[in-house]
Amino acid sequence: MPYDLKHVFASLPQMERGQSKVISGDPKGNNFLYTNGKCVIIRNIENPQIADVYTEHVHPVQVAKYAPSGFYIASGDSTGKVRIWDTTQKEHILKFEYQPLSGKVMDISWTEDSKRLAVVGDGREKFASVFLWDTGSSVGELTGHSKHINSVDIRQKRPYRIATASDDTTAGFFEGPPFKFKFTIREHNQFINCVRFSPDGTHFATAGADGQIFLYDGTKGELVRALGGEKAHSGGIYSISWSPDSSQLISASGDRTVKLWDVGSGSAVTTFSMGSGVNDQQLGCLWQNDHLLSVSLSGNINYLDKNQPTKPLRVIKGHTKSIHCLTVHKGDGRSYIYSGSSDGNITRWDSDLGLTECFSGKGHTNQVSSMCVNESEELVTCSMDDTVRFTATGGQEYSGDVVKMDSQPKSVSASGALTLAVCIGQIVLLKDKRKVFSSDSLDFEPEVGALQPGGAVAAVGDAEGKIHLYSVHGSSLAPEGPLLEARGKLTALGFSPDGAFLAALDDQKVLTVFTVADNYSVKGHFYGHHAKPVTLCWSPDSEHIATGGMDMNVIVWDVNDEDKRIKMPDCHRLHHVSGLAWIDAHTLVTTSHDSTVKQWTLTY
Known part of the structure; x- marks a missing residue:
């Protein structure tokens, strides 16, 4: 298998x-x-x-x-x-x-x-x-x-x-x-x-x-x-x-x-x-x-x-409520898994030993919706409490670095000193943990966002199936490049770690991959989910994409071959897959509303 x-x-x-x-x-x-x-x-x-x-x-x-x-x-x-x-x-x-x-x-x-x-x-x-x-x-x-x-x-x-x-x-x-x-x-x-x-x-x-x-x-x-x-x-x-x-x-x-x-x-x-x-x-x-x-x-x-x-x-320690997001960070020669749940709790897991630690102090007061780790080795999280929080991965306490948003944030993405927060009706760019740009007069409803490694481009997906590209100029965003189209409402976006590709997941059960260097031409459409997929994550070598969703399946796609995939049915039998993260090119982590984190070994 x-x-x-x-x-x-x-x-x-x-x-x-x-x-x-x-x-x-x-x-x-x-x-x-x-x-x-x-x-x-x-x-x-x-x-x-x-x-x-x-x-x-x-x-x-x-x-x-x-x-x-x-x-x-x-x-x-x-x-x-x-x-x-x-x-x-x-x-x-x-x-x-x-x-x-x-x-x-x-x-x-x-x-x-x-x-x-x-x-x-x-x-x-x-x-x-x-x-x-x-x-x-x-x-x-x-x-x-x-x-x-x-x-x-x-x-x-x-x-x-x-x-x-x-x-x-x-x-x-x-x-x-x-x-x-x-x-x-x-x-x-x-x-x-x-x-x-x-x-x-x-x-x-x-x-x-x-x-x-x-x-x-x-x-x-x-x-x-x-x-x-x-x-x-x-x-x-x-x-x-x-x-x-x-x-x-x-x-x-x-x-x-x-x-x-x-x-x-x-x-x-x-x-x-x-x-x-x-x-x-x-x-x-x-x-x-x-x-x-x-x-x-x-x-x-x-x-x-x-x-x-x-x-x-x-x-x-661990979670008692449903887990909504997941990320992985490597430090001290070990890999750590971070997960955020509906009660605002964030837990760190040692990927080898399963030992757990929860941040102490005052953290989020509502559901943690999205998380990532920036280049300063800080855990960046956004929550339904309308905040974006920066917490040092090396410590065991929540830091006081909290940025209040004008509306509820849906997703966060980080690159260098920049953080892109996609909120209800608003796109916010943060630099060094401070708001430096926000776009309030949008003619679309933003759903998800992603920063390209290096921080030169920001991609924002909307409720109509469009992907808006912005170039990052210092502390501002400027519309640039073609308006990309997916098959439906965007549920997840992600640039590959090498910055060569942009992957988009939509509610019509399609994964679309664009080639950045070729003016974002479509590299391929990937079909296989039976219900709405909600999360994606690139492998560290940029050769595979894992997607998961409401059908409780995880599919690992080969970017260079639309017909080559690993299908993992019923990863979490009771609830949909809510979060994905890679430890290395052969180790995938999944989570769900069953409050459980699972670690899988893949063989290609």
Whole structure:
């Protein structure tokens, strides 16, 4: 195959304030998994840069859990559907699909023999179901709650027990199979967010919005004690997770801390302080082997250090929202990928290791629409917050170099000290981070722009399929050269790195390449996309062009042969390709609204 997926730089969990996030591990202790949008993300716990993404759900996925056998994963979505799929093969073959609930699935639990499945969440009067995984046959009824159920867990030893936790401030205790209601637990006075049995089945614990954790006997359901006295946390508790030996557990709270508890004494052994901002609220946690993980409201995944509670061992960063643009910069002998998302977040990825870093300080406040790197090694970005920002690639903080535009910028292109910003109804030329020219009285609506390497020519594509050429004279633009025509509304423009060609992409699914030295004569028309393409990028050697768009395909074209191409179907299965960048002539990076960055190796 002429292309091969080299790396998947996965998204973070998609978080919602006041809503717990289930993060779970596999029984062998190698992986952990969580959800973002319609994706289930499986990551290696030792090296979280190794990731796999399951993309077969039609609706947003809420929770995913491994079967104790490790061979299957059950995942539930916002419409009440549960899919059970294979983990041993790359294709993740679907085994069964059920609809146990009519509303959002909030939590899932398996029996230790991997035969039965309990599913809880929202619905019309029915908030839970327990059934055989291979037939869907019911093995009891989980009743007794008046509001949706947030959490469920099954005792992993016989005799089986099920505990549920609900927004009606009660927990339910069930015996079976077949599972039947035994009694209601009423210690909490606010929503109960999480319930978990200890691995040895001796106890189970409940945690709620009232900041309390209660410990119960795992077989009889009797109250044993409250952890931490009257209050375990000063804020609501969203998640708990037991140690493998069942002697301790961790709890994640909205008070921005994670606490490590000794179950025998009921006291906190360690308090992990995670920060002081709203985004530092802790909404999920997992104890997997020797790893203690927590998830912040920001989506960051924290590896906690028992010996240094104020500083995590490492923090996994990235995107939680759709990515709209992409670029690559080489520095310090390494290649770095920069990506910008709809929430204004910019992330830097090490292309070899997948290590992430986000700029700190005040950045964009809205969607990042376009980005590039200039010759001063600054990241140039434009955003729907009506600004163009210049940030040093060597640092880790946003700089104060921000230029306010008169209207919303759509694209940026840089060459030397010049930056071309195409805005709604306006073209702006910046030099040394200052506006030096703007054209307000245009008789066309500009869509995209590109500066020729060397900065001698600027090309601007409009909504009517025309490409306007301007010569750059010092600090101004002057119309020059022929008026070029594409087949439709321009969606992307780009000069080749050697400046010899201009590529134009339009909404009629055509890539047109012009030869600059021959008065911009048409070198070729390239056809192949099935839906509107939206992004293009030249390879560093100026011999290939990658295009991507709404058909979720990427096509790599040979500039010198219209019939020679590499077609990469379904690069991002759920969303269109929104950004492309080259690391070298054989390595292409793609991104999409699935919040994932992928790196591909090409063979011509």
